[in-house]
Amino acid sequence: MALTWQARKALSIVCQDNRTSPLPANRTRDYARPVSKPAGQVEGRTAGNASLQLGVDRSSPVPLYYQLSRQLEEAIEQGKLAPGSLLGNEIDLAGRLGLSRPTVRQAIQSLVDKGLLVRRRGVGTQVVHSQVKRPLELSSLYDDLETAGQRPATHVLHNTVEPASAEVAAMLGLAEGADVHRIERLRLAHDEPMAYLRNHLPVGLLPLETADLEATGLYKLMRNASVTLHSARQSIGARAATAQEAARLSESEGAPVLTMARTTFDDMGRAVEYGSHIYRASRYSFEFQLLVRG
Amino acid sequence: MALTWQARKALSIVCQDNRTSPLPANRTRDYARPVSKPAGQVEGRTAGNASLQLGVDRSSPVPLYYQLSRQLEEAIEQGKLAPGSLLGNEIDLAGRLGLSRPTVRQAIQSLVDKGLLVRRRGVGTQVVHSQVKRPLELSSLYDDLETAGQRPATHVLHNTVEPASAEVAAMLGLAEGADVHRIERLRLAHDEPMAYLRNHLPVGLLPLETADLEATGLYKLMRNASVTLHSARQSIGARAATAQEAARLSESEGAPVLTMARTTFDDMGRAVEYGSHIYRASRYSFEFQLLVRG
DNA sequence: AAGTGGTCTAGACCACACT
DNA sequence: GTGTGGTCTAGACCACTTC
Secondary structure, three states: OOOOOOOOOEEEEEOOOOOOOOOOOOOOOOOOOOOOOOOOOEEOOOOOOOOOEEOOOOOOOOOHHHHHHHHHHHHHHOOOOOOOOEOOOHHHHHHHHOOOHHHHHHHHHHHHHHOOEEEEOOOEEEEOOOOOOOOOOOOOOHHHHHHOOOOEEEEEEEEEEEEOOHHHHHHHOOOOOOEEEEEEEEEEEOOEEEEEEEEEEEOOOOOOOHHHHHHOOHHHHHHHOOOOEEEEEEEEEEEEOOHHHHHHHOOOOOOEEEEEEEEEEEOOOOEEEEEEEEEEOOOOOEEEEEEEEO | OOOOOOOOOEEEEEOOOOOOOOOOOOOOOOOOOOOOOOOOOEEOOOOOOOOOEEOOOOOOOOOHHHHHHHHHHHHHHOOOOOOOOEOOOHHHHHHHHOOOHHHHHHHHHHHHHHOOEEEEOOOEEEEOOOOOOOOOOOOOOHHHHHHOOOOEEEEEEEEEEEEOOHHHHHHHOOOOOOEEEEEEEEEEEOOEEEEEEEEEEEOOOOOOOHHHHHHOOHHHHHHHOOOOEEEEEEEEEEEEOOHHHHHHHOOOOOOEEEEEEEEEEEOOOOEEEEEEEEEEOOOOOEEEEEEEEO
């Protein structure tokens, strides 16, 4: 949508589902250690707000900056670090934890990128007053529905390989007539139809068994097949349902529906999926959070 | 929307309008310099793909990592760095430019975050096959319309201060009945109505002159008033237009409209704006790009 | 074995905000 | 002036990928 922020700023939208993103873990660690500092469990009391326990485990395969980042994130989520409170300066924090300043900065930066912290030069690092309400509306994928306890189900209405139409070929960057999977699914929540999903995928990328498609979401299948998703172009609009669409979705003809078209690309920029979806506007909306990217 | 990506990954959506984001600039620079390396303009030929000119200006107030980042970004945009090509290893690059490896890494990382580069351990850093089509549809704000050459215009239909309703008070985190600005605007492009925008803002944050509102967008006014936008919660849906809405938007009653509700927060998490907007589905859609956040 | 990115250290100077 | 984050250096060891 060219997302409506200030002209000079890029935008980032972050899904509220910010669970652990497990990094590629190192196995062991043997850097130059601080010679005279015992480090380890340190109860922060020297600076800023901190009255919380922080400490890193150098024998763990998890990167130090990531351990710290997670601890800070949890402290914020649990309210141990009050919104608006100062974190204490980076140097002290590094000293108390037995880490170097760059490592501490890396941890803090990752939380700034997530929108949990704000840094101000000359002032300090503060916890943002969280406006982190849980999503009230439903979300768009099987896994999200499942997470929200919405009892999702999928009916696979179509699952074939056929020649690509001009539109599909263009969106996937293939030659017209090239073989592609065509999948059509009806997504239900609590036994109520929510969305009609039509997807096209190039052949050879992953097996697409109807049973798998009914058991889980497409993206999870792709990830399991080691397809590394990288980016997507997406368009959200609305229109009146056709008679056929209305019948599928238990709506009446002419009822407003949300449309979403999306092409997904992998690491190397290959299009790996094109989806053209219809959602019942009466039961569905897209909810997300925007972060301004300095 | 809890954005439909893989369960374990957070999502980021980036507006395609990624113009320069001017960093707080330093004035001078006098770090320890590499002693024996003349540095400066270097034509890359030693490693990887690079046959492009890179070089940094140490007398510039612009941070070195940012200078490098911009040069690489331009090279990618202009096709001087072909999609899929390797960038050459970080150490060589640092040596050739007379920079340290962390500085080079910082430059590269910023492009990885933007989705332009991909790093693979043991392999190298590659340029992503760009799928950067310009947005085909219109965008959502005055400035975006203007950028797209859409001849935007705004009619201010309402601009008062009045007590907050329960809904508005809740969204802005104020007490019910507290004074708030209420603004209603009709947004046109090429003299055609595109959207009906209703906004509420707390008083005292910035002056809201009707003339200003007709000349530019609300976010630009807020930025000019030194309101530092930080994040927003947003919901996109659809429904049938009421008779009144249809009349305002030159649609017929019952026509599908896109709805967007958004609360915007500043650095400290204060709600600075609540908007409840209606877009003509026949003329408008939201277009954006998603980036998977490792 | 060689080459890459991923992580980490121990310093340093600078710009900015506050008192 | 003092304290903060912003930037930068010159090293180091590690894990992963490819040959």
